[in-house]
Amino acid sequence: MKLKKTALVAAAVAGLLTSGYAAAASEQFIGLPSYRVGPFGSNGASLYGGWIDYMAMINERDGGINGVKLSWEECETEYNNARGVECYERLKGKGATGNTVFQPLSTGITYSVLEKVAQDKIPMVTIGYGRTDAADGRVFPWVFPMISTYWTQASAIINYIGSKEGGVDKLKGKKIGLLYHDSAYGKESHAILDKLASKHGFTVEKIAVASPGNEQQAQWLQIRQAKPDYVILWGWGVMNATALRTAQKTGYPREKVIGVWWSGSEEDTVPAGDAAKGYTAAGFNVAGANYPVVQDIQKHVYGKSKGNMEDKGRVGSVLYNRGVVHGIITVEAIRKAQEKYGKGKALTGEQVRWGFENLDIDDKRLAALGAAGFMPDLKITCADHEGAGKVKFQQWDGAKWTVVSDWISGDQTVVRPMIEESAAAYAKEKGITPRDCSKEM
Structure with missing residues (x-):
């Protein structure tokens, strides 16, 4: 497989990239603190490419989530903590309802904005990285280190x-x-x-x-x-x-x-x-491009010449598919939140946080998404923000x-x-009273 930089690198250096889907009141905005340059740029290009392609597929194939189109904007972090904080601040007020989820794909940036997301009521999703004890949702209600810490x-x-x-x-x-x-x-x-x-x-x-x-x-x-x-x-x-x-x-x-x-x-x-x-x-x-979810991306996105990856040979690679996982989880959380706060509505970060915390992607749902065997089943609760805890x-x-x-x-x-021990120590240090999850049911 030939590995190349994407055509977006030059624009990334300038700082911000837009998707082409302009944010509007009827759209759900997602800020992407991506990295496409620097020593980790190749990794970031595949990860964010898969994620963006999945969101584009939801827009093209389904017309969005219950009619709500997804919009997004990238901010280049170069996998640098200080730039990650700058991107967080730059993106948080974007869109009609502000940024509704922050996923930095960097443990360092995760630590740098850990307290900010709680203050700003923006859920931070750290799938497979970040601060491990944030899996205790009683202490970290705004952080979701999902699938496996x-x-x-x-x-x-x-x-x-x-x-x-x-x-x-x-x-x-x-x-x-x-x-x-x-x-x-x-x-x-x-x-x-x-x-x-x-x-x-x-x-x-x-x-x-x-x-x-x-x-x-x-x-x-x-x-x-x-x-x-x-x-x-x-x-x-x-x-x-x-x-x-x-x-x-x-x-x-x-x-x-x-x-x-x-x-x-x-x-x-x-x-x-x-x-x-x-x-x-x-x-x-x-890895693999033979999963229905990846084939739908090929059909509805690349078939219309709207794919994010310059090197189409990387579609179906491990990191590209990992980006698709990020897309699946983000979209399903928004879909879940719409069940509570209104289908066909653009939601706030606080509302989307509820969607993440009540996420339940079982084997039946994975099959419906074309992702059976692609990722593990995932159930998040008030106390458990990790969920699956499985790897292959x-x-x-x-x-x-x-x-x-x-x-x-x-x-x-x-x-x-x-x-739980580490989270309790953090709660004591910061003066946090852990949530009573029996009252969150």
């Missing part, structure tokens, strides 16, 4: 490694390396892996990689000396392909490298060439990703108490 994912990875060894009890005495992006994102993994190591009797060798991560000789020399049984690759952007190439040079088998979902896309494996073959990574969505594992065969597991859950007997 970093702690759940780390636990699922340990369960997957355990399955390769004949059971998690066989991990006792093993050594697991953690090669992580030296940022808030990378450090989210530490507490849960320490807890799981204590429970199962393995050790964790933590090795940091400075952003963007295009030089890792020293780190892989350390791995070579430590001789871990497995290496968890907790990377992002150019760090991932560099890790796989350097692993090959140092003789570490890629079959023993297990990536997180931000290390498991074609953007990571294609640039690594043969060094990626045999590498496995987690994911809360799968895919292995790179040198040309494509192949699913090698069913949905694997994290150990919630470990994860959920950690979430």
Whole structure:
């Protein structure tokens, strides 16, 4: 698959991009703090491309959500925290009702606007990233780290490694390396892996990689000396392909490298060439253009020459499909909120927040959306803003990703108490009285 920058990059540098759907009173506005330039630009182009294409498909195929068209505007963050805050402020007042959801696709930006979204009553959705303890909706009513948090994912990875060894009890005495992006994102993994190591009797060798991560000789020399049984690759952007190439040079088998979902896309494996073959990574969505939802995008958007991706070969890739997941969840939350606040109406951020918190995308609904097997079922409640807590594992065969597991859950007997303990500490620090969810029914 040939990876190219989109034609929108030049405009992105200027700061703002518009979709062509002008915001109007009858339209639902969604601000997109995207990144299409910089070391993570290729990743962002696929993610936001899939998301935008899904919204365009809803407009073209369905005429919007119960007649309400979606409108959007991009603001280039370059995956930079300060620029992310600027984009948040710039977008929050846009549209007839203001921005109705903020999804920064960056853990750093998530932390930077965590308190702002509550003040401004704009829900922040952090699908597969961000602050893990925000899964406790009693303390964080405006934040939704949906599908699976970093702690759940780390636990699922340990369960997957355990399955390769004949059971998690066989991990006792093993050594697991953690090669992580030296940022808030990378450090989210530490507490849960320490807890799981204590429970199962393995050790964790933590090795940091400075952003963007295009030089890792020293780190892989350390791995070579430590001789871990497995290496968890907790990377992002150019760090991932560099890790796989350097692993090959140092003789570490890629079959023993297990990536997180931000290390498991074609953007990571294609640039690594043969060094990626045999590498496995987690994911809360799968690759493939054969799903009805992707085929509908091809028909109703690209068939009308309105697609967002310049390189159409990336449609159906892991990150593109992940963008489609963002689109599905956003649209379904708005649809759910309309059931309460009025079909055919543009909604406020506060109203859309209710839609996210009452989201229930079961297997039947996934099938109706053309996304059966594409993503896990998802049910959000007042107390649980995570939901599914499931991931699949895919292995790179040198040309494509192949699913090698069913949905694997994290150990919630470990994860959920950690979430509640951390959220309670945050609530105490900030003087927050947690919601009584029995009164939110």
